[in-house]
Amino acid sequence: MEAFLISTGIVALAEIGDKTQLLAFLLAARFRRPLPIVLGIFVATIVNHAFAAAVGAWVSATLGPQVLRWVLGLGFIAMAAWMLVPDEVDEDDAKLARYGVFMTTLIAFFLAEMGDKTQVATVALAARFGSMAPVVAGTTLGMMLANVPAVYFGGRIANKVPLKLVHGIAAAIFAVLGVLTLLGAGASYGF
Template structure:
């Protein structure tokens, strides 16, 4: 349950103001069809985060517990710093194909999420918690918690949320996970 809850919270916070959330705003404004956009974001997130969690799980099989602890601790600290850097939507990602709302959103969102903060966080969380299903379910829920309101209410809520505060909270959580991991928390989990 901890893996699910931590994954949900971290990704929901890290996603606010992230480039994939900006993409969700763009897609919602362009197509004005929220249901297929939300469905495509869900499918793209599951596919992307399942891949990322599989990588995280695989990484744990390559390293001994001591090395893994240092790598994960440093990774969480790096994610804390990265979370404080504001994202911008690349011009290439804003170019939308003419494949219909669902397929355009699916492709654009999946590609935008590759190498993104939340995907990297999913790799680290899967390696940390050794629970691929709980992490993927949690990170997917976190993505949906951040992006569904962006699709449905984007214009109305975008200016009411302090991105700096939300990113600061996410950074503190990542840093706490990093320090706890470096200090040996989770040793009973094999980390």
């Protein structure tokens, strides 16, 4: 349950102001059909984060406990710094309209999520907790918590969310996880 809750919270916070959330705003404004956009986000996130969690599980199984502790601890601290860098959306991600709303969203989100903060976080969380299903479920829920309101209410809430504060909170959580991991808080997980 801890893996699920931490994964949900971290990704929900990390996603606010992220390029994929900006893409959700863009797709919602362009197509004005929220249901296929939300379904596209959901499917793209599950596929992308399942792949990321598999990489995290592989990393966890491949590295020894001490090396893994240092890689994850420093990785979480690097994620904290990365959270403070603002994202921009690549409008080419939304130029797939000939495929329809659902497929455009699925393809654009999957591609935009490759190497994104939340995908990297999913790799690290899966390695940290050593269990893919709760991490993927949590990161997917976190993505949906951040993006569904963006799709349905984007124009009304976009300017009301203090992005620097949200990113600061997410960065602090990543930093705490990094320090705790380096100090051995993950010993019960084998590192």
